[in-house]
Amino acid sequence: MSKDYRRIAEGILQGIGGKENLVQAAHCVTRLRLVLKDEGKVDADKLQKVELVKGHFTNAGVFQIVIGPNEVEKVYKEFVELAGVETATVSDVKEVGAKKLNPFQRLIKTFSDVFMPILPAIITAGLLMGINNLIGAEGLFIEDKSLLEAYPDLQGLWDLINTMANTAFVFLPAIVGWSAAKRFGGSEILGIVLGLLLVHPDLLNAWNYGKAAAGIEGEIPYFDILGLFQIEKVGYQGQILPVFVAAYVLSVVEKWLKKRVPNAIQLLVVPITTIVITGGLALAVIGPVTRHLGDLLTQGIVMIYDAAPAVGALLFGSLYAPLVITGMHHMFIAVDLQLITQNGGTFIWPMIALSNIAQGSAALAMFWVAKNANEKSMASTSALSAYFGITEPAMFGVNLRHKFPFYAALTGSALGAVFISLNGVLAPAIGVGGLPAFISIMVQHIPMFLVGMAIVLIVPFVLTILFHHIGKKRTQKSPA
Template identity: 45%
Template sequence: MNYKKEAQNITEAIGGKDNIEAIAHCATRLRIVLKDEGQVNEDKLNQMDVVKGTFSTGGQYQIIIGSGTVNKVFAEMEALTGLEASTNSEVKDQSSKKLNPIQQFVKMLSDIFVPIIPAIVAGGLLMGINNILTAKGLFYDQSSFIDVHDQFAGLAGMINIFANAPFVFLPVLIGFSAAKRFGGNAFLGAALGMILVHPDLMNGYDYPKALVNGDKIPTWELFGLSIKMVGYQGQVLPILVASYILAKLELGFRKVIPSTLDNLLTPLLSLFFTAFVTFLVVGPVTRTAGYFLSDGLTWLYESGGAIGGLLFGLLYGPIVITGMHHSFIAIETTLIADQANTGGSFIFPIAAMSNVAQGAATLAAFFIVKNKKMKGTASAAGISALLGITEPAMFGVNLKLRYPFIGAIVGSGAGSCFVAATKVKAIALGTAGLPGFISIATGSWLNYIIGMAIAIVVAFIVTIGLSRRKVYREESL
């Protein structure tokens, strides 16, 4: 492949080097901020063998090329345009200027929660393994695996501690990430998170039970104020708001405190005042708001039943196109961290139904289309989507041909309708696709698998059926 020629063709198709504000790349895609996306010749791009798909999201025009090739094309584009490579964060900063307030809010949540996903996923999957080991009736009648094989009891105990740690100390993770995102010192954010889960405080998980039982809540008595000594284990909103306050206080103090005292007084004052205000006002208010949010969403899901699942499943694919699904990470983290009350996340199963439906529709397109390039893209992208990675399938095949995307959202709605009716919930984050069963409560594995089967079969059949309509027949050539 002539990478220099491909880079030249791509540059011309996106309006030339004068239309490029910033450019970077990730593992599979060119990420470009353009001055005017109206100058892009998508037909020309899609005819290139090197291009697997294109889409625009969050102020960035992204061209899917593939692992191992994208870096070579990028290097040639860099030399051709004379532009210095931007980091992904610089491209994000440049593209965020073009976002509306809602998109900026979603991007903020994404910037905070995406970096901590590996820790949450690791803890969640370990929790899933622990549940497999301790679930009664899964392997043996009326007994769990460790009841029968007690030599593994110690291992299960270790895994339980490993699994709970990211959720118990969730404010530390969020504090670090959020303070950094808001422009403050990330380590001060982590320190604030540590304060909120200090072992001398009443455990946040025990607080609701203590209120119900009428148990005495420990307090600090200060100038007539009675401040509750209660931790915020597993809480999202309190540390999120507190980190914002911390960052703004830190930036404010740095402007007024002399440089000779800055390193001494700024961290001290920022941390003290933020922690004080958090325990006094911010924490109690946001904790209550968090309870209302998780309880309200759970009630909505429980009340909506099959109809609610159907609607959410139909909408999930279009939501992904807008990028709004990134805001779900914060909600899912809240639901899973409070699973003792919520039972887990209902969003994950629906996301999985949408992903496998996209994969099934793409594989259906593989059998329909005659274009060799599209066939090659569809085969790899379809399998990838079944495993939970949908970008190549959705943007490289389904949206281009249109009818597979319609088939996918119908399949997603059907599968989501079933998992909602059977109350399938995830107790951990993970890969929302075929391997996602390990994130599901063990008692719901069968219903999760049935839901995926429904989503796959319906998406495949509807896609095949739509392809035979005259309006779509030419697109299959």
């Protein structure tokens, strides 16, 4: 049955205190993102009763209403027409909402703004890499053989997929350079050029830098600048921090020049000056310093993980979903990529995938116990969404509303995270954080990851049903 999106938009507008309380409106994949004059005027009960509204929360100064994929666009179209406001982008809304944030929240928001646009490229690369790993895994499908060995005709396809999978990681600084320059207000094309500079083939491959620095293989080449000083000819393939900081510097330099260079010669002067200054700083100062900081960060995380994997996993599995509410989870993308670059795999992303599945399992259990048709519909669609990596509908529309499913999901997530951490499960890339996640796990770790998946499928489901029945019995026993 088709939905009355006009009526839904009217209900939302009334729930937020009317169009007089609305400053700006945008939408993402699953949520309406609103800047309100006074969030105290929001009628939470009225808002929650609106069809399709699965929950609401405030993050980074923006009031967000969870609707769900596809339908959010239809609701948004009617909403802006009724409210009489201009359509806006998520970036526009975030910029207005950012004025309410403290410095730490602004840092988290900056990471989110830079990494969210490039996530599809990273996930696509991760999935393709996972498919290639399955094709090349020895003994996974055929005893003592890989599919490549059994069917040599697959070699060409394997090579092609491998090239596609590696592209996003090999040229990751260019992708980040584009997104970061856009976020910091610089020229996006110069951000790409800066990122490509950091992975130029004339520079020593970042993966061989360690061997040269340790004297194991070859020597570190240098640019000799007029006999005054030397700059290492070292690339930063797969690294995040160098290009992230360099793109910020590029944007500052470019904006400074544009204010001072006459319009008639800007095209001639600004781009070349910006690239020469920023490129030199990136190779001479920013790259070496941020690489060292990235190494320290990675070593620190790995050291903690090695010292107490069960404790770290227990905390991460329990806290990741609450971090999603605050938006802090976006920072883990950078940490994952740093771990993959330096250690060849990340132990964080597999735990994130299990956390998403756990939220879906708790929502699925609510579908099982719910009596109301609308609640059943919301729980089933939200569970399916979470099983494919989008957890907001399940978290805000089902689990947090009833509380006990959310706690059940956190319990299952923590247990699953502890199990896979104790078994050393790693992912060589970031994939879809749900049921398809096993594709992006290192082949030798897939069996243990599947056991972890079984834990987060079963435990939250069973606990949610138990909590529901316990709560139901207490309600029946309580005096009228």
